[in-house]
Amino acid sequence: MLATVMKQLKSHPALIPLFIFIGGGATMSMLYLGRLALKNPDCSWDRKNNPEPWNKLGPNDQYKLFSVNMDYSKLKKDRPDF
Template sequence: INFFQLLMKKKELIPLVLFMATAAGGASSFDVYSLQKSDVILDRKRNPEPWETMDPSVPSKLITINQEWKPIEELRKVRRATK
């Protein structure tokens, strides 16, 4: 009640409160959206190496210019040796 009484006394604060509430709502909704994307991995117990399940044909950046994916032979040898 005290906050609303302050807003009624000082009406010039109402646009500031509205802008701040809109910014906070937009930031929190973007956080929720980002956590639902497949690029963000929060569970490291079920998938300890998430980069192995990524599809190389799907860009994982906002802008991808001339992306070319080639398998690295040394990395394949290391994977075969560690499995």
């Protein structure tokens, strides 16, 4: 199959950018999915030792990928302890 793809790319060089961008997009989407699975507090991998991981987050923990005008170090705790 890889030999067939290489043969097609040699005969149609205009397909090379298509393969590059599709491969890059697939790679970035898999990396983002992995980040969501590992860093997001909504996802619990260990139910026995840590059943509610969102309760262990402090008020200044940043778990979003990108925030525009938010300084997480200056936030104060405004919720009760459980």
